[in-house]
Amino acid sequence: MKNQPIGVFDSGLGGLTAVKELQILMPEEDIIYFGDTGRVPYGTRGRDTIRKYAAQDMNFLLRHDVKMVISACGTISSTCADIGAALPVPFLGIVEPAAEAAAAATANGRIGVLGTSATVNSKAFEHHLKKLLPGCSVTQQACPLFVNLVEGGFVAKTDPVLQLVARRYLEPMIENDVDTLILGCTHFPIIAPVIRSIMGPGVTLINSGAESAHRAIQVLEAQGLRTDRKTAGTASYFVTDEVQGFARIGSQFLGRELTGNVTKIDMDSL
Ligand code: DGL
Numbered sequence: 001m002k003n004q005p006i007g008v009f010d011s012g013l014g015g016l017t018a019v020k021e022l023q024i025l026m027p028e029e030d031i032i033y034f035g036d037t038g039r040v041p042y043g044t045r046g047r048d049t050i051r052k053y054a055a056q057d058m059n060f061l062l063r064h065d066v067k068m069v070i071s072a073c074g075t076i077s078s079t080c081a082d083i084g085a086a087l088p089v090p091f092l093g094i095v096e097p098a099a100e101a102a103a104a105a106t107a108n109g110r111i112g113v114l115g116t117s118a119t120v121n122s123k124a125f126e127h128h129l130k131k132l133l134p135g136c137s138v139t140q141q142a143c144p145l146f147v148n149l150v151e152g153g154f155v156a157k158t159d160p161v162l163q164l165v166a167r168r169y170l171e172p173m174i175e176n177d178v179d180t181l182i183l184g185c186t187h188f189p190i191i192a193p194v195i196r197s198i199m200g201p202g203v204t205l206i207n208s209g210a211e212s213a214h215r216a217i218q219v220l221e222a223q224g225l226r227t228d229r230k231t232a233g234t235a236s237y238f239v240t241d242e243v244q245g246f247a248r249i250g251s252q253f254l255g256r257e258l259t260g261n262v263t264k265i266d267m268d269s270l
């Protein structure tokens with residue numbers, strides 16, 4: 001079991017921010033990534049649809065005998081928090097690890113959360129933050145346009161469209177004097193440079209995908225599930241839309257060339 005791959009999934013490309021960190025922390029582990037690029041975005045959909053899609057995504061990973069499932073998607077992790085409970089392998093979402101990192105980082109108790117509409121409506125981050133720091137103030141902002149901009153490759157810090165949208169979304173964060181900002185959607189770390197340029201250097205940005213990778217290593221170690229291989233692990237990517245765009249933008253997410261097979265699959269044929 002311990003030499004089986006780690007399964008990571010997201011509605012699209014965003015979960016690669018977790019893969020990037022997993023590969024830094026545990027380079028010898030194999031990874032299977034599933035990005036539902038044919039049905040992204042999830043964050044503008046209703047809870048039942050998100051739940052149905054997430055269950056299909058996880059079944060795909062389980063068919064590949066993964067030893068752990070990571071929901072590297074804020075939308076799924078916040079709207080379907082219990083979805084991993086019945087899995088035969090450990091399951092991790094991104095809400096708790098990111099909330100814990102934010103609670104540890106804040107000095108003024110004023111925390112911001114950026115996410116999809118579904119994530120913000122679920123109030124999952126707020127709920128966890130208030131459990132950890134009962135007196136804290138939480139400012140949430142839904143940023144659905146960010147997902148489309150990122151999936152479309154509008155990620156350059158100098159992109160005027162991205163800057164305009166980011167300024168609008170970040171206004172409440174500045175007004176409420178947040179000192180810690182959770183990027184509660186795994187698509188957002190790739191546009192961290194523009195967020196940082198607007199928020200200023202004094203604000204701590206929490207990369208929720210990366211935080212989940214840090215938690216994953218703890219869970220695998222605690223359960224004796226770290227691979228005993230000493231050689232570099234492999235990564236295989238599965239998507240539900242064309243592979244070309246995925247490999248190109250995926251490289252930006254990983255911060256290096258995306259190597260490993262990218263395979264397009266048809267959900268209806270599974
Ligand atoms: N990466 C997903 C998340 O973390 C979201 C994008 C979407 O499908 O709307 O919420």
